[in-house]
Amino acid sequence: MNVIAPIREAASSHATEHVDMLIVGAGISGVGSAYQLAKRLPDTRFLILESQDSFGGTWRTHRYPGIRSDSDLHTFGYSFKPWVGPPIASAEEILKYMGEVIEDNDLGRHIRYGHRIVSASWSSATNLWTVHAVKGKTEEPVTFTANFLWMCQGYYRHSKGYTPEWPDMAKFKGRIVHPQAWPADLDLTDKRVVVIGSGATAATILPSIAGKCAHVTMLQRSPTYFRIGRNAIELAEELRRLQIKEEWIHEIVRRKILFEQDWFTKRCISEPEQVKDELIGQISAILGPDYTAKHFTPSYRPWRQRIAFVPDADLFEGIKSGKASVVTDEIERFTETGIKLKSGGELPADIIVTATGFDLCVLGDIAFAIDGKPLDFAETVTYRGMMFTGVPNLAWVFGYFRASWTLRTDLVADFVCRLLAHMKEKGVGKVTPALRPEDHNMPLLPWIDPENFNPGYMMRNMHLLPKRGDKPEWQHSQDYWAEKDQIPAIDLDDPAFVYG
Template sequence: MEHLDVLIVGAGLSGIGAAYRLQTQCPDRSYAVLEGRDDLGGTWDLFRYPGIRSDSDMFTLGFPFHPWKAAKAIADGPSILEYLHETAATYGIDEHIRFGRHVVRASWSSTDALWTVETSQETYTCSFLYVCSGYYNYDSGYVVDFPAIGDFRGQVVHPQHWPEDLDYSGQRVVVIGSGATAVTLVPAMAPEAAHVTMLQRSPSYVASRPARDAFSDRLRALLPDKLAHRLIRTKNVAFSSAVYAAFRRWPAHAAWLLNSTVARQLPESVPMDPHFTPRYKPWDQRLCLVPDADLFEALRDGSASVVTDEIDTFTADGIRLRSGAELPADLVVTATGLQMVALGKIELTVDGRRVDPHDTFVYKGMMLSGVPNLAWCIGYTNNSWTLRSDLTSQYVCRLLNHLARSGLDICVPEIDPTEYDAPARPVVDLSSGYIRRAASILPRQGSYGPWRLRQNYPRDLVTLRYRSLEDGAMKFKPAA
């Protein structure tokens, strides 16, 4: 068995960022990145459906140590994947990636202070295990068993498994869903399809934003790259954090602002209610980003339409709705959502005891109570994923350096359930369907202290980068 100081699981956005931080902040630690797929990129290598793009600006979704230089602030998937390849090659991270290594289980021994990590190919040992595989199931998306879907004579496709050779030109397309994937697919497919209909059971909040940031373009034209990137990043973080805080504090005003903005962009043939009037408060679910108002442009020119109704049954030629209306279709895209998993479905044991992630509390949004020398990298839901994942990676490096300086081997967050009686909730605290479906498998968070995952980058920046590691909950120990 090969031993490394740190094993990183996943070679996507989080894993590449984690590898860079290890190289620069813990240069004496050996590491490898275990990637289950045949290429790096994670989400950006997996999803290939038309129009796939970021829903955050690339100045914050990109790495702070490798500034995004392309023109568009809201970037398409292939451009992001190219950026990730370039970053990995620039810093030699690609030389540490082991492809085709799907991690199956990991077993911790307190006696040896080691993880034994079993993959589909071989077994490793490591002193610290860092899971950077996100929380989506890469094997399959969420599939709804619609009535009589087998009777449909056309083609049914899920966005997570988009056929490379799919030709939908001149076809009548129905996209089922109202989330970020659906609002991306509809305007992307509309120019080539005969017509695209977005069929939704209930609407989501959407917000338009220019794909290019004019202010950022001016700064980059006037200032050196690094200084411009730092200023743009600071501006974007401050703006998004302030908007999120205001929306959560004044949800009625936020709903009015979002809805009135949408109303001005809709054609008269598309009423706000029921098509763009959600039933929930803003930021109870993620906002859907519409770059350059492309969805509304497709609705205005008639190449796309929206229908708010429920499916009664599929027919040979399309979909019959509860209202009795029929939607003819040649192609149906089921943008019905994703499936979540905890820690990449890795089976965990600690000293022979199996660990169910749902029985644990998340410490500072990254470590599991009672599980030593393991971190799980997840990002923000109200801001760019990378803002949080990069803070997590830097905190992991602080832990590793503290262990080395103190001559200790183990760091483990411990919670006393008799003293901490705050109500538990899923680590991802949104009301979206894919999160509710995963509530029974995800680790939990509390209401206060290090056991709460806050959606607050400025506060996390201070806590994770500068405050003492010894806070009473984190225990440092020698090997047993």
């Protein structure tokens, strides 16, 4: 059976639509993957199913004040479309950019909005995935079959963020808000706001609302590393003054940024204390050494958790102005009027924002099955973070922690398109990753080494993720600078790929 198959209809109450490729999610990964598929394999019939009412994924889900990228858009943007704005961009600017990609490449006709996938089952008898979804507010059932699934839905649950259960939360008489579900009617005027968290979301919200409320306090259990710089790239500005084509500027600036990121990442491992001093020194120059030592000096080495970029030092300038402040402490319980701290103090609040992270969601809360048997991805081994042992005709996009997510979207797209073309050439309809004979005694380890990278949202959900091996083929290395050469060089006839 070839990858390209005729339209099929099932005997049911509604027609079953068949495609060669079903892409799940119309966020930054799904749109980029669809572009690559349409350009490289133009005869492939495909659809994108998106649960929200429009494209954008993360950039549509999150609507909290000041939402922006924490990666530069020269590398977070697509390789094929130049980014011409400031490197750190707002959600509105990113959505505009994605909309142009969809419109310019006629991708809209492939997208079905308001389609939430309920289940996906593989049949070895037909070499097909059958996908059951519901669409619209009425949740009308719809069914699709596909030769291949391309999972581009991200890695966290869009419907609900992660909020710990603190004692006496119900006693608080103010309003508790998670950034992932920011209410449109939330009035901050003259309100005392406490933002719980220390990551990129908290660092974005704080300067965005400072001055709009009576006072805002960032309450953190432990400090996070930040980088500070202008929200501009001098090289890009200079090249534009010289009237260089935007396509050339985009490629040159991408290469410069990626070179510098690689150098910085290696320094974080080879000389962590020096890098730590440099990062903390930037903040100390604004807030002073005492404040920085107490609130912005992490205990771990740089890059064991994500380092957020703070454009134009707006977070620290907000603190310096007195409109915002930071408290480093732990929560004992909530009170009617705020938060009681373990140190004995109390933070008064009218509004509490729980910027406490994501709820990891492996492959979209979809009930998967293989030949009628429920599929637990935690029992599989990952093939380079893109496919899974025992799971036919399915690819997954999981990006980078230390580089822009979209860089891996491009690499996975290259791999998937090469794989589909290879299958067509071989005249086969199925490919399943499998451990080779030399891999069967390989130790199976957690998805990522906690000594390498250990943010809370990964650590508390590691049991949900596939296993990794101790060989490059069976792990997601998180090293873009190695994978940019390794993934394009994958031998598609390696015994790790079982064709049928």
